[in-house]
Amino acid sequence: MKKHITEQFKVLQDTICQALENTDGKAKFQQDLWERPAGGGGRTRVIKKGKIIEKGGVNFSAVWGKTPTKILKVLELPEADFYATGVSIVLHPKNPYVPIIHMNIRYFEMSDGTFWFGGGIDLTPHYIDLKQAQFFHQQLKEVCDRHHPEYYTKFKKWADDYFYLKHRSETRGIGGIFFDHLKETKEKNKVQLFDFVIDIGSIFIPIYTHLMKASKDLPYGEIEEDWQKTRRGRYVEFNLIWDKGTKFGLDTNGRTESILMSLPPLASWEYDFKPKPNSKEAQTQALLRKGIDWINIK
Amino acid sequence: MKKHITEQFKVLQDTICQALENTDGKAKFQQDLWERPAGGGGRTRVIKKGKIIEKGGVNFSAVWGKTPTKILKVLELPEADFYATGVSIVLHPKNPYVPIIHMNIRYFEMSDGTFWFGGGIDLTPHYIDLKQAQFFHQQLKEVCDRHHPEYYTKFKKWADDYFYLKHRSETRGIGGIFFDHLKETKEKNKVQLFDFVIDIGSIFIPIYTHLMKASKDLPYGEIEEDWQKTRRGRYVEFNLIWDKGTKFGLDTNGRTESILMSLPPLASWEYDFKPKPNSKEAQTQALLRKGIDWINIK
Numbered sequence: 025m026k027k028h029i030t031e032q033f034k035v036l037q038d039t040i041c042q043a044l045e046n047t048d049g050k051a052k053f054q055q056d057l058w059e060r061p062a063g064g065g066g067r068t069r070v071i072k073k074g075k076i077i078e079k080g081g082v083n084f085s086a087v088w089g090k091t092p093t094k095i096l097k098v099l100e101l102p103e104a105d106f107y108a109t110g111v112s113i114v115l116h117p118k119n120p121y122v123p124i125i126h127m128n129i130r131y132f133e134m135s136d137g138t139f140w141f142g143g144g145i146d147l148t149p150h151y152i153d154l155k156q157a158q159f160f161h162q163q164l165k166e167v168c169d170r171h172h173p174e175y176y177t178k179f180k181k182w183a184d185d186y187f188y189l190k191h192r193s194e195t196r197g198i199g200g201i202f203f204d205h206l207k208e209t210k211e212k213n214k215v216q217l218f219d220f221v222i223d224i225g226s227i228f229i230p231i232y233t234h235l236m237k238a239s240k241d242l243p244y245g246e247i248e249e250d251w252q253k254t255r256r257g258r259y260v261e262f263n264l265i266w267d268k269g270t271k272f273g274l275d276t277n278g279r280t281e282s283i284l285m286s287l288p289p290l291a292s293w294e295y296d297f298k299p300k301p302n303s304k305e306a307q308t309q310a311l312l313r314k315g316i317d318w319i320n321i322k
Numbered sequence: 323m324k325k326h327i328t329e330q331f332k333v334l335q336d337t338i339c340q341a342l343e344n345t346d347g348k349a350k351f352q353q354d355l356w357e358r359p360a361g362g363g364g365r366t367r368v369i370k371k372g373k374i375i376e377k378g379g380v381n382f383s384a385v386w387g388k389t390p391t392k393i394l395k396v397l398e399l400p401e402a403d404f405y406a407t408g409v410s411i412v413l414h415p416k417n418p419y420v421p422i423i424h425m426n427i428r429y430f431e432m433s434d435g436t437f438w439f440g441g442g443i444d445l446t447p448h449y450i451d452l453k454q455a456q457f458f459h460q461q462l463k464e465v466c467d468r469h470h471p472e473y474y475t476k477f478k479k480w481a482d483d484y485f486y487l488k489h490r491s492e493t494r495g496i497g498g499i500f501f502d503h504l505k506e507t508k509e510k511n512k513v514q515l516f517d518f519v520i521d522i523g524s525i526f527i528p529i530y531t532h533l534m535k536a537s538k539d540l541p542y543g544e545i546e547e548d549w550q551k552t553r554r555g556r557y558v559e560f561n562l563i564w565d566k567g568t569k570f571g572l573d574t575n576g577r578t579e580s581i582l583m584s585l586p587p588l589a590s591w592e593y594d595f596k597p598k599p600n601s602k603e604a605q606t607q608a609l610l611r612k613g614i615d616w617i618n619i620k
Contacts (some may be wrong), residue, residue, distance in 0.1 A: 029596075056594070070593045081593070191572040193583075253588070260589075261582075264562035265572065274489040274563065281488075281594045289592070290551070292609035293557075295368045295379065297355070 029131045029218060030086050030109045034067075036129075037084040037111050041069055043229045044082070044115075047236050048074040053082065055064040058279055062087030065084055067284045072289070073114075075241045076122060080115035081285035086188045091134070092276045095156070100322045105135035112269075120252035121239035123149035123156070123197070124202060124259060126286070127228045128269070129221050139214070142204040145228060146183050147235075148197030150248070150255045154307045154321055156235060157198045161318040164201050167227050172212070173219040179203045184314040189262050195310040196262045251305050256288035263287065302315075327429050327516060328407045332365075333384040334427075334523045335409050340368055342380070343525045345534050346372040356577055359530065361387030366580040369413075369589070374420065374538045378413035379583035381484050382571075390431070390574045403433035408441075409523060410567075412584040413530070418550035419537035421454070421495070422557060424584070425526045426567070429520050436513070439519045440502040443526060444559060445533075446495030448550045452605045452619055454533060455496045459616040462499050465525050470510070477501045482612040487560050492610040494560045505511050549603050552595055554586035556614040561585065582615035 028038050051074030055192045059065035066085030071077050096103065109128030111196035117124065129143035147160050161180070168176035179201035187196040201224070208214055219288040264269050299305030339351045349372030357363035364383030369375055385408035394401065408428030413420065427441035444460050459478070466474035477499035485494040499522070507511055561584050562570050571581040597603030 071591065079591075079593070191578045246523060257585070260558060265569075266558060271563075276594070280489045282589065285593055287555070287591035290588065290590045292588045293377075293582065295370065295377070295583055296579045 025131055025214060025218075026107055026109075026131075032109070032129075032218075032222060033086075033109055033111050033129070033225075034084055036081055036310075037067065037069070040111075040113065040229055041082050041223075043233060044071065044077065044080075045217075046227050047233045048076045050075040051077060056281075058282070060087050060089075060279075062085060066279070066282060068279070068285065069270040074118070076117055076119065076236050078116050079289040081113065082280055083112045083285065085110060085282070086239055094272070094275055101134065102136075107133045113228070116288045117240075119240055119242060120150045120244050121153075121250040122236055122243040123147050124256075124288075125228075125232050125235070127225070129158050129225045131218075131221070139207070141206040143221055144179065144183055144200060144202035145224060145231070146187050146197060146200035146202065148255070148259060149308070150252045151304055152198060152311045153239075154318075157239065157318045158215075158321060159234070160200065160231060162199065163227055163231050165189070165319060167220075167223050168201065170223065171216070174202075175198075175220075176201065183317075187262065188314065189258060189266065192258065192261070194258070194309075195314060196259065196312075198311070198316070198318060199314075240264065250292070251299070253292035254288055254294065256291040260287055260291050266302070282298055323403055323516075324407075324429075324431055325510050325511060330516075330520060331384075331407055331409050331427070331429075332382055332407065334520070335367070338409075338411065338523075338527055339438060341531060342369065342375065342378075345392060345531045348373040348467065349375060354579075355378070356580070358385050358387075358577075361385060364577070366577070366583065368583055372416070374415055374417070374534050376414050376416040377587040378578070379449060381410045381580055381583065382407060383410075383580070392570070392573055395598050399432065400434075405431040411526070412552045414554065414586045415534070415538075417538055418448040418546040419451075419540040419541050420534055421445050421530075422554075422586075423526075425523070427523045429516075429519070437505070438502075439504040439515050441519055441522055442477065442481055442486050442498060442500035443522060443529070444498035444500065446553070447548070448553045449545055449602055450496060450609045451537075452616075454536065455616045456619060458496065458498065458529060458531070461525055463617060464501065465518075465521050469514070473501075473518075474499065481612075485560065486612065487534065487556060487564065488562070490556070490559075492556075492607075493612060494557065494610075496609070496614070496616060497612075514540050545603075548590070549597070551588055551590035552592065553588040555591045558585055558589050565617070 046050055051065030051071045053071045054071040068083050070081045072079045091104050091106040110128060113127040115125050125147055127145045131141055132196060133139040165176040181204035183199040186202045187199055194294040206217055265274040272285055299309050343350055349369045351367040351369045354366040364381060366381050368379045370377045386405040389402050389404040411425040413423050423445055425443045426613030429439055431437040463474040481497040481500035483498045487499055504515055568581055597607050
């Protein structure tokens with residue numbers, strides 16, 4: 025089944041890249057194949073200077089070998105071999121009214137036979153549009169509900185808690201869903217868990233192409249561009265300070281350029297920047313908090 | 323003596339701000355006074371959009387109270403009160419030929435009477451000029467040599483090891499000196515250690531105003547600006563991923579805006595960027611490694 029999951033993840037990467045190129049209408053993905061000396065490798069695909077996407081990546085990897093000591097410590101596991109495969113996406117759009125999106129699905133297996141899935145999709149709008157936020161969460165809820173009545177509530181809260189900049193007391197964006205260590209239970213066998221994960225991967229394109237098309241032609245000027253660069257600065261802060269995946273990748277000598285493809289093309293920092301009261305920027309800033317019920321917000 | 327050290331650090335902050343304003347000729351520092359709820363506070367002084375300095379900060383703080391659990395753990399100390407004071411500087415110049423500079427001096431005291439000093443100055447040129455690199459290290463060596471024949475060698479190596487981006491296998495810049503836990507010995511009493519630290523603080527202005535003036539009017543274009551933004555991106559990576567001071571400050575609920583004043587006004591990330599072979603950029607890139615004897619380089 026490991027092989028089947030890996031193949032399906034590759035197919036998903038292909039499908040997503042193709043759909044993004046079609047919607048963007050200009051830029052094409054460039055592929056870097058890489059090998060991990062200790063086992064496995066990946067297909068890093070990056071896109072830049074598109075009509076809609078300014079910079080982004082859709083990465084696939086499948087790596088294996090001796091489990092790094094750091095993971096064994098964190099997971100409190102005895103020495104063992106591991107196998108890990110996943111698809112990871114971050115897209116930074118050009119138009120500040122199009123949101124930044126992140127998606128990741130992953131499968132992890134140990135040589136003792138234990139395995140689990142992880143993943144999620146979350147959205148970081150530079151400007152929060154309540155209807156789009158509602159649409160985004162509604163789509164995720166529908167997928168979750170098809171698989172388990174508690175998934176959405178649980179994984180939505182997990183995303184709120186995970187994508188959080190503690191040093192700023194603000195969320196990275198409007199969250200989404202996030203889950204890890206999703207293991208086989210009496211209720212759900214491996215095939216059913218994988219179905220759920222693939223459904224998450226498959227909802228990415230309908231969701232994001234909708235958001236791309238919805239806002240790509242909205243007019244903007246210097247104010248919006250400046251705000252976008254500030255929000256991207258916060259994105260950098262989250263990824264480099266708090267994101268466990270980034271930290272783990274860099275700690276275990278992962279491929280730096282593949283890990284840091286998530287960083288934006290251009291970001292800015294201004295000392296103690298605060299949006300003008302009652303501005304669009306202040307409205308978004310006020311919504312960067314945990315626990316908002318985006319589906320029922322008015 | 324704690325009081326004397328604190329006062330001298332404040333005087334140094336005043337002197338440095340005044341001298342930087344004079345040399346810049348346009349921008350003025352803005353001051354934010356802040357209080358730490360658990361004890362102490364600081365004077366954050368930031369400057370922006372100067373003729374020479376695009377963004378920077380010269381911060382003073384003196385904080386005290388119960389030692390945060392995280393420090394006690396790292397230092398393997400029993401519960402105790404602490405007192406910490408310091409001056410911290412990061413300056414991002416506008417002209418890519420003027421280097422980024424960082425300086426920090428600090429004093430730490432525990433309620434059981436133990437105390438130590440830390441600090442250093444290091445330089446991050448966007449373009450490494452060998453004569454300026456030599457000048458910079460020569461200046462630091464002269465100050466060090468006045469206090470101890472081994473200081474320069476030891477602290478130069480410490481800076482090489484500390485200001486290192488492990489995930490890129492490159493140094494942040496040309497290093498400088500770095501030291502921590504500098505404690506009283508038979509050779510050096512507290513007053514002598516403080517003299518050394520103040521000498522480090524006092525060499526900052528002659529060094530940096532020299533470098534500011536030397537390159538502020540050199541012509542540059544888009545290539546140099548792009549490279550500057552890339553190097554600033556690396557600066558962000560170091561500070562958010564590896565810098566212990568930043569991590570510690572954010573972990574212990576320090577004042578976020580004072581800690582992150584070190585981040586540049588504008589930084590960029592391009593996937594797998596490599597400078598053109600034999601370009602000025604490639605020459606600098608090749609010099610971003612540990613162990614270079616800058617004083618005797620040709």
